[in-house]
Amino acid sequence: MERRYASHPNEVKQFDTDRLRQEFHIPTLFTADKLELVLTHEDRLIIGGAYPVKQDVKLETDLKELGVSFFLERREIGAINVGGPGTIIVDGTEYDLNTKDCLYVGMGSKEVIFRSKDADKPAKFYLNSAPAHKEFPTAKTTLGEADSSALGSIQNSNDRTIHRFIHADGIQSSQLVMGMTQLKTGNMWNTMPAHVHPRRMEAYMYFDLPEDSVVIHLMGEPTETRHIVMRNEEAVISPSWSIHSGVGTSNYTFIWGMAGDNKIYSDMDAVAMKDLR
Ligand SMILES: O=C[C@H](O)[C@@H](O)CC(=O)C(=O)O
Ligand SMILES: [Zn+2]
Numbered sequence: 001m002e003r004r005y006a007s008h009p010n011e012v013k014q015f016d017t018d019r020l021r022q023e024f025h026i027p028t029l030f031t032a033d034k035l036e037l038v039l040t041h042e043d044r045l046i047i048g049g050a051y052p053v054k055q056d057v058k059l060e061t062d063l064k065e066l067g068v069s070f071f072l073e074r075r076e077i078g079a080i081n082v083g084g085p086g087t088i089i090v091d092g093t094e095y096d097l098n099t100k101d102c103l104y105v106g107m108g109s110k111e112v113i114f115r116s117k118d119a120d121k122p123a124k125f126y127l128n129s130a131p132a133h134k135e136f137p138t139a140k141t142t143l144g145e146a147d148s149s150a151l152g153s154i155q156n157s158n159d160r161t162i163h164r165f166i167h168a169d170g171i172q173s174s175q176l177v178m179g180m181t182q183l184k185t186g187n188m189w190n191t192m193p194a195h196v197h198p199r200r201m202e203a204y205m206y207f208d209l210p211e212d213s214v215v216i217h218l219m220g221e222p223t224e225t226r227h228i229v230m231r232n233e234e235a236v237i238s239p240s241w242s243i244h245s246g247v248g249t250s251n252y253t254f255i256w257g258m259a260g261d262n263k264i265y266s267d268m269d270a271v272a273m274k275d276l277r
Contacts, residue, residue, distance in 0.1 A: 001061045006041040009221050009241050024219065025228050026235035029205065030083075030124050035114075037061060037127075040237050042201040043175075043259040046129040047235050050079070050114035052086070053122045059112035072109045076136065077129040078166050078178040079103045079114075080255050082207050082233070086123025089113040090138050097123065100143040100180065100253075102165035104173060107132035124233075126205050128257035132174035139171045146170070146179070157247075158189040168263040177258040177265060182208075183251040190254065194222065194243035194276065195268035200260030202244050205235040208253040215254075217246040222271040243271060 007023055015023070026038050029049030035057050037048035050057040059071050068074055079088060081097040088095045090109050096117075097103055105112055116122040143163060147170050152158030164170050166178040177200070181190060206215050209232040219242045220226045228236055230246070238244035240260060 001037045001039050001065050004038060004040040004237060007239060013224055020226055020228055024237045029126065029233055029235060033057060042237055042239050044131050045201060045203060045259045047203050048127040050125040050127060051122065052114050052116045053119055057114040070110050072105065072107055074107065074131060075129050076107050076132040076173055076176055077105045077127055078176050078257065079125040079127050080180060081123050082126055083124030084121030085117040087115045089115065095140050103140045104166050104171045105138045106136040108135045109138060126255055128176060128178055128203060130176040130259040134174050136172045141165045141171055157187050158192065159184045159187045164265055167265045175259050175263065177263050180253060180255045182253045185251055187251050188248045191245040193273055194245045194271045196241060196243055197268050198240045199262055199267060200258040201240045202238045202256055202258045203235055204244055205255045206230050206252050207233050209248065210250055213248060213250040215246045215248040215252060218243060222275055223277040225277065
């Protein structure tokens with residue numbers, strides 16, 4: 001499992017493009033028949049992807065890295081399917097996930113297997129796993145069942161729908177919060193005006209982005225912003241002191257996942273537009 005360390009904002013000010021990408025950008029999430037995992041020391045979130053094409057993919061890693069006897073012994077995980085129809089098998093129970101459905105798997109589950117229904121349209125499970133202290137039941141939410149609300153406007157190029165899956169008023173978890181935001185055609189901006197939440201880190205994964213499009217992802221302290229150019233199905237780590245916003249060269253969808261002190265989606269400190277630099 002790849003490891004990323006936590007960083008101090010004063011140090012990050014000095015980073016060039018390569019260093020910013022090394023620390024925060026996650027380019028490879030979906031490799032056929034493999035599990036990709038990156039553990040960040042920002043709240044110890046594991047960001048990854050399971051992409052079963054010809055064979056099942058199991059949730060496993062070198063257990064010495066987690067100091068436990070099975071992956072979810074002291075962790076929980078959220079999975080959102082961004083590919084074709086698939087199934088996640090948790091200790092023998094099958095959960096079918098269509099595109100954009102979400103499954104939460106609670107602490108204590110011993111075996112998690114990812115499977116595609118059709119090798120020609122394989123499932124792609126994007127994963128966020130956080131340390132857990134309490135067991136919550138494994139639960140599925142389809143896109144239709146999610147707690148969804150409209151945000152933004154065409155005038156601000158940010159007309160979008162926020163779908164909350166795992167949060168204080170949705171699927172219960174120890175600390176993981178997870179959902180997905182879909183931008184409507186002709187809308188390019190997410191999370192602007194920007195915010196920070198020093199109580200929680202966050203990771204974004206951009207997808208539904210055409211091959212030749214990019215998202216200019218903005219990070220950094222509000223008065224010290226930097227950018228990372230993102231392509232389809234790539235993730236980016238946002239430390240709790242950093243803004244996380246982006247503008248695409250076309251519209252896109254992204255999955256956001258958070259870990260930290262609370263699970264209150266609305267607990268954000270807005271950054272006034274006049275303060276951005
Ligand atoms: O803390 C919450 C996250 O940053 C995202 O949910 C924001 C977002 O999806 C958006 O504004 O488009
Ligand atoms: Zn946020």
